[in-house]
Amino acid sequence: MKTKMPRNLKRLLVRTGGLAVAMSIAIHAQANGTDTLTARAYRLADSAYKAIAAGDLPRAERFALGAVKAQPGSRQTGLLLLDVYVREGKIAEADAQAEALLQRFPGDGRVLAQHGFLAQKQGRNDVASRDFAAALQKGGWNVTEERNLRLAWSDAALAAHEPDQAARALAPLESEPDSAVQLRIAQLRLRNGDRAGAIQAAQLAQSRASTEEEKQSAASVIAFAQQPEPEDDTARKTLQKAYDLLREKKDSEALEAFRQGFAGGAGNAGNYADAAYAAKRLGGNDEAIADFKHSLDADDAERTFDDQRRFGYRREIQQLERRWGFVLSLPYQQSAFSQAGTIDVLQPGIEAYWQPPGIGYDNGRILQFFTRAYGTAYDGAGNVTGMPTVQGSVGARYKPLASQNLVISGERLVRIGSLSVNDWLVRLGYSSEAGTDLMVTEPSWRSWQVYAEADYFFKQGRYILYSELRYGHTWSLPSISDHLTVYPHVALAGDHDNRQTDQTAIGIGPGVQFRFWFRESRYSAPASWAELTVQYRLPLTSAARARGLVVRATLWF
Secondary structure, three states, X not given: OOOOOOHHHHHHOOOOOHHHHHHHHHHOHHHHOOOOOOHHHHHHHHHHHHHHHOOOHHHXXXXXXXXXXXXXXXXXXXXXXXXXXXXXXXXXXXXHHHHHXXXXXXXXXXXXXXXXXXXXXXXXXXXXXXXXHHHHHHOOOOHHHHHHHHHXXXXXXXXXXXXXXXXXXXXXXOOOOOHHHHHHHHHHHHHOOOHHHHHHHHHHHHHHOXXXXXXXXXXXHHHHHHOOOOOOOHHHHHHHHHHHHHHOOOHHHHHHHXXXXXXXXXXXXXXXXXXXXXXXHOOOHHHHHHXXXXXXXXXXXXXXXXXXXXXXXXXXXXXXXXXXXXXXXXXXXXXXXXXXXXXXXXXXXXXXXXXXXXXXXXXXXXXXXXXXXXXXXXXXXXXXXXXXXXXXXXXXXXXXXXXXXXXXXXXXXXXXOOOOOOEEEEEEEEEEEEOOOOOOOOOEEEXXXXXXXXXXXXXXXXXXXXXXXXXXXXXXXOOOEEEXXXXXXXXXXXXXXXXXXXXXXXXXXXXXXXXXXXXXXXXXXXXXXXXXXXXXXXXXXXXXXXXXXXXXEEEEO
């Protein structure tokens, strides 16, 4: 007599990473030497991988799309783009890409494995089971890859109520005493009504368990083997319906289906993360936060995500929860003596901002209200410093595009010191970057930033154009702190000010930046950082401000 798996037991069993490994197997196809990339495709793919590692998925998508365009017939670039879509929760795009790959490479084991991983993530376990079986039949896997594919196959088959397929998946591993294998065998035997055999396998898993969670899972098998419960498939089928709706881009209906499935007792870490992204796209920030937290909690038992992905979800929570902050800046510049003059000045500033609930963060679109004050604290040329130079302002800024860091701001300059002014100022800024966030799984990574801004002062009729490009490499400094990084780089900076005698200033030179991240929690990535940047610029124009030492200390809270 076959026995259906008790719902509570399914949630307690430890999944040892078969799903995550299946994805990893699929996207690193080049390792087997079967897919040689062109130089351009390789550079774009490499940038995409680094953006994934940095948790910057929109940028990873742009690079992956570029890699596919550069070499459309490549299996690796296609799998890379699919992986990015999966990570972003773009179910419709992931489905389309997976089906396109399957049509182009119908007999490719790694494509089949990735297609199976996506189907399993969506709750289409019957499809996943067939894909994993076919992928294994193609061969070409090393021992570790085959083992992990068999574990993923057994998970999918059991979830699809195909115990015969699960038995085929586990048959070559049955003699292994490993707890991950024996827990699945115990689950299979319990499903088939062999309670004594389930207890035997669970006891072996318990004796070999390396974590307290595995021991508890084995104990649960033993307990449930004595009192099996019927399983209600309604909740699982509701989650599968949620993915069907996501593919149709019906986020609101999909989110409701997720809610019903979760209420019925179904749901794993990936399901909660996908529901969180759906809620985020709909502007349901509080629900998205709750689902991301549920995802992290579920992953504590399932161990499906790697550390960088967990960090990415914590970064999502941190961004969704942010309501206010302040920035303290201490910039100092000293230029060498020249006919163009000298600069030796320290001009500190402080800003406080408020991001209103709901409208303040709308799926990557950001609205903030701010007030700031700044002035000159020191001037080596003997010019006026202190209170007469203090300038105040109050304003608002808006980032209208979810995937592009374009910011529009307007502010009222308020006269505080006797040398300050009343005026209106509008700004338009754009920035792009990679590798600037903390990476918890890498000792070092490539980093770059580009920033451009245009300012216009209405009363003065003054406009300023400013830009800066930095390129370098970031290293973590774990011997001091795992939250401290150093970023040596080359900087190219320039500005054009129509009210200056030398209107254009451009300088280039080496720089180094130290940054310390802090203010994090179990669920939230570090929300604040302190930074010291030192650059020395060689002039490409005659303006004094294009040359010399530039030092900036910043506290972003």
